Amino acid sequence: MSRTTLQQIALSLDISVTTVSKALRSYPDVSKKTIEKVKAAAELLNYKPNTFAVNLRTQESKTIGLVIPEIVHQFFSSVVKGVIEEAEKNGYTVIVLQSSQNTEIEKKRIEFLINKQVDGILIALADDTVEYYHLFEAQAIDLPIVMFDKIGKTVPCSKVIIDDLRAGYEATKHLIDCGCTKIAHFRGPLTSQNSIDRYHGYKKALEEYNLEFDESNVYHCKEMSFEIGKENARKLLNHRNGVDGIFVNTDMIAVGAITELKEHGINIPEDIRIIGFGNWFLSSVITPSLSTVEQPSYTMGKIAFNTLFSELNKHKENQHVEHETIILPTEIIARESTLA
Amino acid sequence: MSRTTLQQIALSLDISVTTVSKALRSYPDVSKKTIEKVKAAAELLNYKPNTFAVNLRTQESKTIGLVIPEIVHQFFSSVVKGVIEEAEKNGYTVIVLQSSQNTEIEKKRIEFLINKQVDGILIALADDTVEYYHLFEAQAIDLPIVMFDKIGKTVPCSKVIIDDLRAGYEATKHLIDCGCTKIAHFRGPLTSQNSIDRYHGYKKALEEYNLEFDESNVYHCKEMSFEIGKENARKLLNHRNGVDGIFVNTDMIAVGAITELKEHGINIPEDIRIIGFGNWFLSSVITPSLSTVEQPSYTMGKIAFNTLFSELNKHKENQHVEHETIILPTEIIARESTLA
DNA sequence: CTGAAAGCGCTTACAG
DNA sequence: CTGAAAGCGCTTACAG
Numbered sequence: 001m002s003r004t005t006l007q008q009i010a011l012s013l014d015i016s017v018t019t020v021s022k023a024l025r026s027y028p029d030v031s032k033k034t035i036e037k038v039k040a041a042a043e044l045l046n047y048k049p050n051t052f053a054v055n056l057r058t059q060e061s062k063t064i065g066l067v068i069p070e071i072v073h074q075f076f077s078s079v080v081k082g083v084i085e086e087a088e089k090n091g092y093t094v095i096v097l098q099s100s101q102n103t104e105i106e107k108k109r110i111e112f113l114i115n116k117q118v119d120g121i122l123i124a125l126a127d128d129t130v131e132y133y134h135l136f137e138a139q140a141i142d143l144p145i146v147m148f149d150k151i152g153k154t155v156p157c158s159k160v161i162i163d164d165l166r167a168g169y170e171a172t173k174h175l176i177d178c179g180c181t182k183i184a185h186f187r188g189p190l191t192s193q194n195s196i197d198r199y200h201g202y203k204k205a206l207e208e209y210n211l212e213f214d215e216s217n218v219y220h221c222k223e224m225s226f227e228i229g230k231e232n233a234r235k236l237l238n239h240r241n242g243v244d245g246i247f248v249n250t251d252m253i254a255v256g257a258i259t260e261l262k263e264h265g266i267n268i269p270e271d272i273r274i275i276g277f278g279n280w281f282l283s284s285v286i287t288p289s290l291s292t293v294e295q296p297s298y299t300m301g302k303i304a305f306n307t308l309f310s311e312l313n314k315h316k317e318n319q320h321v322e323h324e325t326i327i328l329p330t331e332i333i334a335r336e337s338t339l340a
Numbered sequence: 341m342s343r344t345t346l347q348q349i350a351l352s353l354d355i356s357v358t359t360v361s362k363a364l365r366s367y368p369d370v371s372k373k374t375i376e377k378v379k380a381a382a383e384l385l386n387y388k389p390n391t392f393a394v395n396l397r398t399q400e401s402k403t404i405g406l407v408i409p410e411i412v413h414q415f416f417s418s419v420v421k422g423v424i425e426e427a428e429k430n431g432y433t434v435i436v437l438q439s440s441q442n443t444e445i446e447k448k449r450i451e452f453l454i455n456k457q458v459d460g461i462l463i464a465l466a467d468d469t470v471e472y473y474h475l476f477e478a479q480a481i482d483l484p485i486v487m488f489d490k491i492g493k494t495v496p497c498s499k500v501i502i503d504d505l506r507a508g509y510e511a512t513k514h515l516i517d518c519g520c521t522k523i524a525h526f527r528g529p530l531t532s533q534n535s536i537d538r539y540h541g542y543k544k545a546l547e548e549y550n551l552e553f554d555e556s557n558v559y560h561c562k563e564m565s566f567e568i569g570k571e572n573a574r575k576l577l578n579h580r581n582g583v584d585g586i587f588v589n590t591d592m593i594a595v596g597a598i599t600e601l602k603e604h605g606i607n608i609p610e611d612i613r614i615i616g617f618g619n620w621f622l623s624s625v626i627t628p629s630l631s632t633v634e635q636p637s638y639t640m641g642k643i644a645f646n647t648l649f650s651e652l653n654k655h656k657e658n659q660h661v662e663h664e665t666i667i668l669p670t671e672i673i674a675r676e677s678t679l680a
Numbered sequence: 681c682t683g684a685a686a687g688c689g690c691t692t693a694c695a696g
Numbered sequence: 697c698t699g700a701a702a703g704c705g706c707t708t709a710c711a712g
Contacts, residue, residue, distance in 0.1 A: 003481075003689095005688095005689060005690085006689070006690065007689075007690095015698075015699085016698065016699045016700075017689090017690085017691095017699085017700095018691085018692085018698075018699050018700075018701095019697085019698055019699065021690070021691060021692090022691090022692090022698090025691095029697065029698085030697070030698080031697060031698090034697080034698085048454075048455050049455075049689085049690075050396070050457070050688085050689050050690065051395075051401075051455065051456055051457050052392060052395040052396035052399070052401070052457060052688080052689075052690090053396050053688070053689035053690040053691090053704090054689080054690060054691085055391075055392040055395070055396075055690095055704095056390070056392035056393050056395075056396050056688090056689080056690075056704050056705070056706085057689080057690045057691050057692090057703085057704055058690085058691075058704090059392070059704075061391075061392070071417050071420055071421045071424070072414070072417045072418050072421050073417075074412070077411050077412045077413075077417045078412050080411055080436070081411045081412050081438065084411070084436065084437065084438065088437075088452075093435055093456060094435070094436070095433055095434070095435065096420070096424065096434070096436050097424065097428075098421065098424065112428075114388075115388050115389075115391065116391055116433060117390070117391050117392060141343075226621075226625070255625055259625060281566075281622070282621070282622040282625065282626075285566070285595055285599060285622065285626055286622075286625055286626055286627070287626070287627040343705095345704095345705060345706085346705070346706065347705075347706095355682075355683085356682065356683040356684075357683085357684095357705090357706085357707095358682075358683050358684075358685095358707085358708085359681085359682055359683065361706070361707060361708090362682090362707090362708090365707095369681065369682090370681070370682080371681055371682090374681080374682085389705085389706075390704085390705050390706065392704080392705075392706090393688090393704070393705035393706040393707090394705080394706060394707085395688095395706095396688050396689070396690085396704090396705085396706075397687085397688055397705080397706045397707050397708090398688090398706085398707075399688075681712105682711105682712085683710105683711090683712090684710095684711085684712105685708105685709095685710090685711100686707105686708090686709090686710105687706100687707090687708095688705105688706090688707090689704105690703100690704085691702105691703090691704090692701105692702090692703095693701095693702090694699105694700095694701090694702100695698105695699090695700085695701100696697105696698085696699090696700105
């Protein structure tokens with residue numbers, strides 16, 4: 001059984017395809033009577049517009065691309081959920097792709113989306129992405145891009161982010177408030193804007209409270225994994241340096257660190273207090289439960305989609321698009337790992 | 341800058357569009373020289389086929405739909421990852437949609453995919469789906485469907501699953517092997533095939549080892565959440581009934597149960613042993629770490645895609661499609677929560 | 681080996 | 697208010 005076409009409706013009513021097409025979309029220059037008649041016939045014949053033909057004719061796909069570093073990831077999967085739900089409400093389809101934190105793969109994904117002729121792109125950059133030529137290429141053919149979470153500061157596009165510097169500052173301040181005087185930091189990749197800003201926030205808090213900043217208390221995590229957390233906790237124990245608090249770039253690493261520290265008989269929070277970042281679910285159920293920074297993910301996805309959606313619409317009407325940077329709030333969640 | 345078309349290549353080489361089209365796809369009836377010439381020109385002009393036109397002409401989209409109950413979910417997000425990676429390798433695009441464990445939403449998602457004209461559908465059913473008319477509708481227009489994990493036994497299509505009955509049996513047997521004699525079960529929804537089969541596995545193990553089966557030791561979890569785990573653990577404590585072991589339908593609920601039991605001063609595994617299902621990451625880091633059943637997710641996604649892919653190809657060549665049911669292995673992971 | 685023509689199913693500018 | 701015609705950019709059956 002093949003799909004009903006406009007042609008078939010036209011034939012059945014003995015009117016033209018043109019009129020059917022216009023009637024179905026309630027064009028004002030079609031008579032009410034015809035509109036009703038056509039819509040009834042369409043209903044009866046179970047007519048569904050052929051997407052392929054509509055796409056070709058209108059040169060838009062009502063589809064957007066969403067590129068994230070990882071799918072199996074509490075934060076990013078929540079973003080995906082927010083994007084998909086919002087897209088659905090507005091008649092858009094989402095193609096989800098992952099870059100696996102690799103800038104080369106990211107380039108391929110962008111190229112794929114360009115070839116697929118999506119209407120716009122939502123992206124959280126891979127941590128090692130420092131050049132944006134692939135994005136500029138998309139922009140050169142008028143493809144709107146909106147970045148979220150992992151952004152490139154110099155890319156001229158709208159952005160949906162949190163204030164990582166401030167959040168890093170507050171996480172560190174929280175440790176200070178709990179009595180820590182020698183605070184280490186497990187930072188993320190050197191090229192990730194998130195991790196750069198959180199690091200700056202950490203430094204700023206130390207400065208402001210006249211605590212010594214010592215580069216050797218900053219541990220560098222190339223990767224956001226449990227194992228890396230354990231590894232760096234081991235390193236820290238080898239040069240403990242009197243450390244009594246750690247601000248960790250992300251919850252998963254903090255959970256690894258806690259596990260390792262416990263294995264070495266360190267008491268948390270008595271010996272070392274720890275605060276993570278992201279408020280992943282698992283942080284609330286481990287022992288001790290992990291203090292962290294709550295960061296919007298689902299909402300970020302929704303807002304990112306809506307930002308892109310509004311640019312898409314302005315674009316269609318040839319209106320000027322003003323890029324905006326939306327900053328979402330974060331919040332310190334105090335749990336057992338930083339009990340005063 | 342608009343995209344290069346076949347027309348433009350043809351014009352630039354002073355040959356026909358037909359020949360360009362055939363040359364680009366290396367048709368044997370085009371001379372080698374022409375093929376080279378055309379490909380060089382295409383490269384030079386950065387030609388990319390217009391997907392919309394190709395779709396309309398070939399009546400296929402090289403796109404499949406993937407419907408899952410939840411995206412923010414360790415198991416399903418891993419499946420998504422497997423599907424997307426495999427699709428990418430084979431030139432397919434994936435539209436991911438979620439049913440939110442609601443059969444009405446699931447119907448809408450399927451309808452959406454039909455309208456979008458995907459080439460095939462991969463689905464894990466919502467737990468409350470007991471009628472399959474929406475799927476039959478897709479099949480009626482020759483849309484291949486492959487089910488995975490959450491299936492409907494009576495739907496005539498290929499399936500990729502685990503042996504839930506056997507896995508449930510082995511999980512229960514593991515508790516018995518650890519010395520448990522009064523084993524409760526936290527089961528999932530009554531209409532979910534997974535949960536039905538795991539329940540039967542539980543019963544079978546009790547029978548086989550001559551342990552009393554008591555319906556009042558079966559707790560019904562309508563929803564796969566942490567809170568429901570806590571709630572049912574509370575219920576169990578009210579009618580403990582001598583229970584010294586619990587087989588829980590899924591890790592998330594088991595983690596909730598452990599948390600609640602600990603809060604009530606129950607020692608795990610000394611007082612009650614617990615085994616979950618799914619081997620979620622968090623199960624390995626909570627205290628005590630949770631014994632569980634390892635279940636393939638990423639691999640299941642890959643295999644599900646490949647099964648659909650091969651049906652798609654057979655379909656194109658008008659070959660008969662034989663439905664198959666692929667059963668993937670599971671494995672007991674013994675951790676602290678069931679130490680003997 | 682090459683190409684003219686038809687057609688996939690729509691939308692829209694234009695004529696009446 | 698209605699409709700004939702062109703065209704979006706391809707692919708393919710057919711002719712030469």
